[in-house]
Amino acid sequence: MSGHVFHPGHQAFHGVTVVLETRGPRTYVGRFDVQDERGVHLHDVGVYDATAAGMSKAEFLRRCDRFGIRPEHRDLLVAADEVTEIRRLVDVISA
């Protein structure tokens, strides 16, 4: 689906569940809304914290894929300078 815009008029990831990597220990999984000068706005966001988790990140993402995302934040803004990578969850799982 390369080049496919899910919601015409919006950014390519709008409405899509993504894995957002940061410079710190946290990885976020949630529905992408918009990316602007402040950062990335996500909805229904699950959080993996490498300093606290009892499972590997791969296992966390696998469970998100199988059982769905357990949201810890209804809405979340990840600051622009924290974001290192954004990928679709289904692409991360299938990689």
Add this chain to the structure above:
Amino acid sequence: MPYNPALVAPMREEMTHMGARELITAGEVDSTLGDQRGTLLVFINSVCGCAAGNARPALRLALQHGVKPQQVVTVFAGQDLDATARARQYFAEYQPSSPSMALLRDGEVVHFVHRHQIEGRSPQSIAADLTAAFDRHFGAAV
């Protein structure tokens, strides 16, 4: 608050035209999912664009496959609130999302398709995953 019934009517009809039975009340959900036997697909319908453009067309394609669930039922998230909430109690291990699909065999969820596995994918791609799940889980029952 539920959506305008006139708005969602075509979305309901799209489901019934492909053979799905609507479950409007919690009682109807219980009578179908309680002590369920055989193979069943529960479609959580939605006004979301990925229900219209991806999930419903995918299910319509998948139901043309030789192996398919014996029953297809649907509840409408955001519209039939009690029925949707009750249906989700039968697969509470899975986080709620809509649209989504649960495949059950003898009351046990054997496969679940979440919204994130629907959004942005073509109906053909989703249908291919569904028919693979039908073959894997329903093959011996049909």
